[in-house]
Amino acid sequence: MNVELDALNEALKAVSSLRSCVGNFFLSLSQGVRSEHGEDHRETKYILELQDLVAEISSNMRKVEQTCSSIPLPPDGQINLGNTAHLAHETTQDRQALYSELVGSYKWTDKLHEISNITFGFLAQNVMKRSYNSYLNSSGMNAKRRRLTPSCHNVPISSVETVITAIDRQYQDMNMNVYRPHPSNCHNLQIQVSLGRILRAVISFRGMMIEWVKVKAYNEEFQTDNGQLGQLDLWTNSRHHVFRKITENANAAMLHFYSPTLPDLAVRSFMTWLHSFRSLFTDTCRRCGNHLLCAMPPTWRDFRTLEAFHEDCKP
């Protein structure tokens, strides 16, 4: 079988070199006498060139004949061409229905390419990776770098508490209570934040990493009814549209501020951002200058400037 294939390949090569020779011959013939043939005896030189080409053709022709004869014919006198044999059977493109499928697959690959390009662009801009491991993998296993940055979800609880107490002390009108829902689990921590008499929030930490944020009204309780002390209700939504919106934004902010290398800075920035809601009901929107839009106060705070915007006015 292999011998057969080699012989076939040889023959095909011979055919293509023959074709290229013939092509060259016709090319020279069509161009006629050119400048490179010089001034004297141009015609002779031209004829000599043509003769050379013709000789090449004939030698190639001979080669083709040789290779063809060396191909061992199968007993039934036909070479099995597999699926390619069918190509010759139906020559009209309509009946093969190949065209529409080809167009479809072309479009599909094109779109895939386009979307993956966009996604790549987005991912390159915003680092959304929450786990340090994948971060490490993508940037190459750099031993030096790993030493510099301890993984932030594995910070001992006492140091998290120190950071939180420091933040608590920083703001007069923001109180924080620390709960440990699972005393046996040394990394899980929940804090309940009350901001003035405006809102309450519960923030769940894993180490120094914020996992979950829920914002509710000042009079809505986080304590669960089933009486288990220290268990906060992380799941029930607020009754009020305003605080449901802020919960959404707070989760976005939590992702925005996340930084694997400086975890305490991430927590600090998030708290500063959350603190800006102390004037939730008194702020006007930066863009439209009104308190209300669709009966909702400005629920968006810019991450950098902490300016207030309506949901639909935000830049």
Add this chain to the structure above:
Amino acid sequence: MAMAQQTVNTAIDSLTAALKSNIIPNQEYFLQGSILDSSVEVLLHRLRGLCDNVDTNLETFHDHEMCFSIRGPNNTQPLQLRVRRSLDHNGMPMQLRYIGQPEIGDKSRPTVLRNSIDIGTSNTVVEFLTELGCRKDFEYSAKGYMFRKGRMKITVFKVFKIDETRKMMSSGGFDALSPLTHSYLVELSVLAPSGQDAIADDMRCFAEQLRPLVQLEKIDYKRLVHGP
């Protein structure tokens, strides 16, 4: 909070409806007795065995009760109102209570019966009653234990005088209480809508089970007035 009904009834309408269908518990059936301090442990032990809340710890209470009265234009009997507040749990609603004259009835009736309206109120109730024209007749504090068996409530408590001289102090005089007697008062009571006399027989049976430790009886209030 979407409201289900289409038209809203006035509160008076719904109250009248409730009165008509007789679902307001405005009658109190009760029996009283006492037990000496030395034997109270035995009684508590027995009650824990008999009553429903066995699985939990002893339920204690410490209340401050003030009794007010207001006189009608020509009633000989002033209207008695009581205010009760918990000293253990601050911030709980205060209880305002109207108690009618107890009816002893004849021998066949197993318990004493009196009208009673229990109202939970905000803590402005004392000032409200004072401004309403009520006078505070007396006050005391009650400290003891509470049990429940079905609809029956059993309280075992000691009555303390309130020391007037210490009242202005921060504790309000509740830190140095002097007991009235060397006995605990035992009360067995049920609040029920009128006409549910069957419960009274149950109470009688329950009282039998506490004998001879405590004698829960119908106390004749009229005799108390004229007695020594």
Add this chain to the structure above:
Amino acid sequence: MGVTILLSYPVPENKTGPQTVDLLIKRIGALGAVQSGQFLVDCETFSSGPTMGGPPRTVHVLHNSEQPAAVFALLESPGPPPKTVPLVADGLFDLLMLKMSSIYASKKQTRMEARGTRFEIADFLVKIGTVTMSSNFKGVLVEVEYRPCFIAGNCWELMREFMQSFLGSVVQNTPPPYFQVHNRLNDVYQPLDTIQQYLDHFASYRKVAGL
């Protein structure tokens, strides 16, 4: 409950009460409000007989369908010094007032009632109702509650903007007198504050009637 502001909407001269209410309902509907049931606030007034001695004392007993299990009683004491003592109690307080009927008699002809429809729009709760005194029409009251906020001083500007959007110039630029007189702008809002606003409005309607 959130901060609530109660406003009396003047009935234009060429319109009837129901027409005014319809107009307001149309306006609030245009803002995207959704109807959610009915509401009722009633007020009955009791006063002490002459045997009590001294000037008569008045007890207003109010019910609000928003707090169906509660009874609000406000006692106006002549003092000195004159003051109002509020009491929040549960439903059986009405029975007690019946018991005291020989001492405090009800003035049936001054029974006031505000009744109408509730609307919800985002976190706002708007109630538009007519006020009647012993079934005579007295005026139109609009109650606006902003439920997420509990400090009147924090959200007055926001509520003013909302109310002006459908009530127009009827809304003053300063907080209603109730909040200023009782200095309630920076306290946590209580259901009793709503009741007291209703009582103030009822009292002014009565004054107009010359009672």
Add this chain to the structure above:
Amino acid sequence: MQREEKQQDAVLEAVISRVNDLKTSIGAMIFKVENEYETLNWPNFLDNFALISGQLTSLTKILSNEKAPALRNFTVLPLMLKPDLDENLARVTEGRLTTFSHDIVPDYLRTKPEPDAELKMMQLEHKANCVTYETAQKQVAAMNKVVGHVWDLVNKAREEWESEAGSRSGAAQTFSLTDTPLLVAAISMGKGLKHTVAPGAMMGGPPPGPQRGPGALGPPQGPPGGIPGQMGPMGKAPSAIKTNIKAAGQMHPYR
């Protein structure tokens, strides 16, 4: 001979009626246990037991009466056995026995123990006979001694128990007859509670309500002068009484 027969009939009659009584009361109790187990209480149940045991006693009395003939000396002879249904028998036995057939009769008319039991008895008797007189005496003495001990123990326990019960009912009073009215009067009328209160303080002093500051001091209300006993007829209010008879007329029916 005739006299004896008459006596025997009478005794049998009495026995049958007693047995019937016994049967009905057992039936009643079974019925109670099966159908009223939810409401049945212990004292009731004990009553039933007492009834049954009384009936048993009276039955034994009849049987051990001197006049009664020794029933064990009579024989019952099954005259006819048949495997068919016997309606008469079914009626008499209330449906428990429908045929008087070969396989049932030996069980019902049995006067001797079962063969197995009889064999065992025989063995035991044989064993007893083998024991010599002295050993038997010794064993009897030992048995008597043990029984005597137990008897003493039980007696002693009974004595202790009875004396304890007696002393409890007599000596240790768990409640005081005078304290009950005292306490009830105190909480209902303030007896013993009012005397410590100076009249002035009682009228105007601030109640120790948590919300009430000294600035909220109320003025004295009502007629001045604290009369400790409130329950008696109140001081007559002049002139106002006549005008207020009407008001009393519209008093609420719940009073």
